[in-house]
Amino acid sequence: MRPRLIIAPGKDKALxxxxxxxxxxxxxxxxxxxxxxxxxxxxxxxxxxxxxxxxQDDSIVCKVLSFDTQQIDSDFFxxxxxxxxxxxxxxxxxxxxxxxxxxxxxxxTNVFRLVHAEGDYLPGLVADWYNGVLVLQAHSLGMHRQFPxxxxxxxxxxxxxxxxxxxKSSATCPGGADDGYLWGIDPTEHEICExxxxxxxNFFEGQKTGFFIDQRENRALVQQLAASRRILNCFGYTGGxxxxxxxxxxxxxxxxxxxxxxxxxxxxxxxxxxxPDAPHRGTVAxxxxxxxxxxFQNSKFDFIxxxxxxxxxxxRSLQAGLxxxxxxxxxxxxxxxxxxxxxxxxxxxxxxxxxFQTMVFTGAMxxxxxxxxxxxxxxxxxxxxxxxxxxGEYLKGLLLEVE
Numbered sequence: 001m002r003p004r005l006i007i008a009p010g011k012d013k014a015l016x017x018x019x020x021x022x023x024x025x026x027x028x029x030x031x032x033x034x035x036x037x038x039x040x041x042x043x044x045x046x047x048x049x050x051x052x053x054x055x056q057d058d059s060i061v062c063k064v065l066s067f068d069t070q071q072i073d074s075d076f077f078x079x080x081x082x083x084x085x086x087x088x089x090x091x092x093x094x095x096x097x098x099x100x101x102x103x104x105x106x107x108x109t110n111v112f113r114l115v116h117a118e119g120d121y122l123p124g125l126v127a128d129w130y131n132g133v134l135v136l137q138a139h140s141l142g143m144h145r146q147f148p149x150x151x152x153x154x155x156x157x158x159x160x161x162x163x164x165x166x167x168k169s170s171a172t173c174p175g176g177a178d179d180g181y182l183w184g185i186d187p188t189e190h191e192i193c194e195x196x197x198x199x200x201x202n203f204f205e206g207q208k209t210g211f212f213i214d215q216r217e218n219r220a221l222v223q224q225l226a227a228s229r230r231i232l233n234c235f236g237y238t239g240g241x242x243x244x245x246x247x248x249x250x251x252x253x254x255x256x257x258x259x260x261x262x263x264x265x266x267x268x269x270x271x272x273x274x275x276p277d278a279p280h281r282g283t284v285a286x287x288x289x290x291x292x293x294x295x296f297q298n299s300k301f302d303f304i305x306x307x308x309x310x311x312x313x314x315x316r317s318l319q320a321g322l323x324x325x326x327x328x329x330x331x332x333x334x335x336x337x338x339x340x341x342x343x344x345x346x347x348x349x350x351x352x353x354x355x356f357q358t359m360v361f362t363g364a365m366x367x368x369x370x371x372x373x374x375x376x377x378x379x380x381x382x383x384x385x386x387x388x389x390x391x392g393e394y395l396k397g398l399l400l401e402v403e
Contacts, residue, residue, distance in 0.1 A: 087120070137172055376399075
């Protein structure tokens, strides 16, 4: 018999709505001695079985795998993976593998998310596809323990399309993990293509799983709007937005990031696509300090992209995070010419859409600028959100016109 989490009276409503997280405060008692990563059954105080999931010694004490009475075994994970793959196939993400298949206005893209945790009913697991290399990232010890099984299952399901599997869990797995190849080829760098732009990916040193895949559709929008504009890409990392801007015919693009390694790789990516004479500059700088410089204030960028890291990691740091977001948005708005575009984001799950919009409003008021919302910008469609888990909608973005 598996260990049990007994839910306190009145605390099982979220589970009845199929929310996949159990918080420690909802647990009345634990029967047995579960260790982090173990499977546990969840019961109501009256004995009713509610769900099964992975136990962890954290504020989220369990991530639910199933609300149905079924075995959590190889067949279970295989069915979930088949469903995730089929979803991406229906959206056309694998069609680039057929060289004879061409879609008008569908430039080559061979990087996308294959498993999106709760959005694919596999909380604690992310799997990203990079032109034949599958990068796994565990956000729970229970999922990380299954990686040998997952490698076998993905090899079965993806066949010759799969070249290698990489574990990128060192920064996310409770208890720690080592990044490295689990199977297949093991290059230090790997080339991908997004919307016709080629990028070099370093899985060992890259952030997240190597690239910010969730911004693909927003980068496509930048490409659509970039013609003849002077564009500043802040927190630019390895240049995804910058490549989109150059592909769209920008007059000039500057990429700013505090990481020298990121800017070096950004410059290589720009040269790979547009040659050594591209109208681009990579700048190593702290973005907040850069935005405060007189040089920036007089630069007349008419399209600014703010895609910072998560300033608010949790609700305890929410107010400090919102202050940081407000500061960078206010400084950007203060310097923009009338009619300029500002594309601004928060990837902090703790920041709600209302919080984010209120922050932008306050920044606009402080800057003394009139601002209107052109479009709301979510993450890409290969990052589905379960309707039972609204927290999965972590990326909030706005395209703004500043007058």
